[in-house]
Amino acid sequence: MSVAPARLVELYRQMLRIRSLQERIEAEYHLDEMKTPVHLCIGQEAVAVGVCAALRPDDYIMSNHRGHGHYLAKGGDLRALVAELFCRSTGCSQGRGGSMHLVDARVGHLGSSSIVGGGIPLATGLGLACRMQGLDRVSVTFFGDGAADEGVLYESLNLAMLKKLPVIYVLENNQYSVCSPVASRQAGGSVFHGLEPQRLLSAKVDGNQVEEVLAAAEQAVARARSGEGPSFIECLTYRMRGHAGAGSDAHLGYRPEGEIARWERRDPVVNLAERLLAAGLLDRATMAAMEEVIAAELDEAFAFAKASPLPGAEELALHLFSE
């Protein structure tokens, strides 16, 4: 492991925190108090954490509908996220966004689009803004393999390559767009691998190994900060749950026999825990204490959300325009 031990433990803690939040949402979703369609990122935690660990708080990210992990990994406020799931006034979008539209501008998270691929050009524009203002910030867009079907990715990458913008395109290839497998939609995967590196640095990494993701992200960030241009990182991962909602969708039968079990053996959180234990970087007592702290934090955030006021009708028309 090339990542310093303390740092790796911290990455694990962040992944575990994201996983724990997802599982808490799953556990409570049937109560129908979170009246918003959730898109869980269980199985994809290493991508968000690995990429955001390479970023500074003032770097930008543009997220998507499956964005709980990106939000927490970038340092977004947990209470405001949970309150948004409960559509409360204290939510990060004051009950206007729901699960798919998280934001925390204080930490460079400028929003999330649920139009597939919608955040890609916005992140490109943020990169342009960094360049034009002479800032050494970078801009990251997280998108799935479904968004890689969209033409806007080509358009955006072309501009980023043309102007050598400090933008990092993170493709989270979780194998499915709703129920459609990548192979039924793309002729042999993404076309953005294999370009000359001076035009576009591309990498294909195991998205379930946080160290691999982090290493690719650090290289991309360094390249972007020094004005050398954009990078394209494909993280191979797996959506362990259904497209939307809580729980497994294995009963739908669109996934090949044994596929879920195969990927469960590669669970990024469980795997890292085992490796940390084996390497003696973490013991079971410390791990349990970590889980306890996270559980308490979640208890507090859920209690805060449930106790928070719901927006009233008098707030309906606020914020249509910024003043």
Add this chain to the structure above:
Amino acid sequence: MPWTKIRAELDEPDYGHAGDGGGRRLDYAAAIREALDQALSLDPRVFVMGQGVDDPAGMFGATRDLHLKYGRERVFDTPLAETALTGVAAGAAMGGLRPVYFHNRPDFLFLAMDQLVNHAAKWSYMFAGAVKVPLVLWACIGRGWGSAAQHSQALQGIFFHVPGLKLAMPSTAFDAKGLMLAAIADDNPVLIIEHRLNFRQKGLTPERPYTVPLGKGAVRRAGDDVTIVGISQMANEAYLAAEELARQGIQAEVLDPRSLRPLDEDLILDSLAKTGRLVVADSAWKTGGVSAEIAALAAEKGLDLLKAPVRRVSCPDLPTPAGYTLERAYYPGAAQIVAAVLELLRP
């Protein structure tokens, strides 16, 4: 394209809105260019982008040679990728800049709909004001000389429908400059839809930087008998119609809303209180569009003021034909507005 043959250059009437302009007459495109020049000079956050903004034609003259003064970092050509580039402009706005993105024809805005409608127009509301999108988009309606169905569409009705998007449609050089500066200063996405025929005008335009507030319309001509609301280039046709009507003893009040969102409803309702009759003249299709919305405004908020049904003058619900005989039949103008008024007053 010999636009000179479509319409001779003409001086705008002095509508009295130029104030202390000192009588300087400026070419319509030069007025827009001056607004951009001043904005670029006064605010380092402003930049101009779009396919061809730095070419010799310079967007009908509106951006000509600005790149020579401000460099291609701030005035730059773009790939022909309207979807992404609209998002790039919006993202740059979120990142603290003030982009002005020139789209040439509104027809190409259909390629930008996702980023404009799904993203830029919703970002403030969807995130409760956490992120602003101070973005200006600009497009110019083509008309005449066989522009045909995909280079002439007046699409204000479609964009008028979108909450979160401000919409301006100037018809004078004074307003073209002032609305551009107002749009750049605004913290929200603003779409400016120009009309190619307006570019044949010269109007009284002060040299100093000034803004025309979005949401404030103008009375182009006062009258007591009928209110004519003219949108974009049709405001100029309405003025010509009013002059003809005056020769026939009818005093028409001509209103130019100048911006559609926000719409100066009071201007229209106050005028209706005086005249009781309304003709709406729009440069676009009739069904579900701007003229329908203004007619609905009169019905909902001014029914007791109306002495007669509302009349609308607009393009027929058809794609634009290329051939000039068909084009002539397609486009309404002052004559159709006069006829509509006469129908109301002398049924």
